[in-house]
Amino acid sequence: MVKNLRGHRHECGNVCYEIDRCIEIDPDSDDDIKSITILHEIIHAIDYVYLQQKLEEKTIDGLATGLWQVLKQWGIDFDWE
Numbered sequence: 643m644v645k646n647l648r649g650h651r652h653e654c655g656n657v658c659y660e661i662d663r664c665i666e667i668d669p670d671s672d673d674d675i676k677s678i679t680i681l682h683e684i685i686h687a688i689d690y691v692y693l694q695q696k697l698e699e700k701t702i703d704g705l706a707t708g709l710w711q712v713l714k715q716w717g718i719d720f721d722w723e
Contacts (some may be wrong), residue, residue, distance in 0.1 A: 674710070677720045682706035 665683045667676050685705050689697040697705075713719065 673720070673722045676722050677709045677713075678706050680720065682707050 665680060667679055667683075671679065682702055685697070685702045689702065690694075703722055
């Protein structure tokens with residue numbers, strides 16, 4: 643992966659939009675953190691493609707955490723096995 647090339651690096655994950663189109667998640671993170679991180683990075687990708695990177699990091703954090711809480715309450719979770 644080419645880091646910092648039209649992408650975004652987060653504490654527990656990384657997304658690169660234009661080259662690999664992949665999201666990396668730190669495998670040593672807690673499962674809940676992995677779930678929030680994947681949602682966080684997906685929102686970054688949506689922001690990049692559709693919103694011209696107008697969302698602030700604080701907004702993306704809130705959206706990812708809120709979405710994760712709703713999914714968890716509905717019994718929907720990621721399988722990190």
